[in-house]
Amino acid sequence: TVSGTIKYAGTDCAAANTPIFVDDEPAGATDSKGKFAVTADLGQHSIRPDLDGHTFSPASIDTFVANDISVNGSTGVAFNDMTTYLLEGRLGGGCGRSIGAITITIRSEDDCFLDTFPFAASDTMYSVSLPPQNYLVSATVDSITDGLDESDVTSFFQNLGARYAEVGNSDVTMDFIYRAPLVMTIEGLDYWMPSCGPLTFENRVLPDNIPVIPQLTTFHITLKVYESYGDDPGQSCPLESGTVKIYDELIG
DSSP states (O other): OEEEEEEETTSSOBOTTOEEEETTEEEEEOOTTSEEEEOOOSEEEEEEEOOTTOOEESSOEEEEESSSEEOOOTTSOSEEEOOOEEEEEEEEEGGGOOOSEEEEEEEETTSSOEEEEEEOTTOOEEEEEEOSSEEEEEEEEESOOTTSOHHHHHHHHHHHOOEEEEOSSSOEEOOEEEOOOEEEEEESOGGGSOOSSOOEETTEEOOTTOOOOOTTOOOOOEEEEEEESSSSGGGEEEOSSOOOOOOOOOOO
16 A cells, blocks of 8 residues: 545645545545555556646655555654645724734634634734645734723623634635724704703603604604714714614504
């Protein structure tokens, strides 16, 4: 038999289920640990892995078989699977705002790969090349931008937790966008603001900014929802998508 091991380049991760060919004939496949053992007759043979969409280094190994032989090199690996895909996406806050330096932690599902990737506060995009596996991906924020609620930013990413990324056969997009506290404005009520004296209800004085609208009146209002990145209105960011629920609080 001819035996060997295939791993993903630069990692200790096994390249499982990789078909192995002897002299261009299918002879077996790697197991869950990336190991293979295939039968070959006495003589000179070419051993190669072949998996659609994957590139290996070396592409093949020529060896003379006189008895059982391992084709692993000095690193304990016969072939490296050089294939990678991109995990990429947006970083920061809404409207492309910086929220601080972000560190992305990537761990493979089987724990053979663990690495961290720091990105500067000015980075609005990230891109990491990864071997074709499944991963758990999380983010933390350091040096949070002045004006933001540090505990809110930290809690946001803690609650987001580790997210599952299937980078098995294609590039994957995964954004890490902080969503700031929401602020809503209502336009179209100015006409109905009271113009005289304080209003009272059940012997209580009502706030001055409560509109008084006659029953059965129909009119248009505009609701605008923003993410608030500070007290300055210029630091608001229009919400890209969401759902607004309106309750009339009428009984019966």
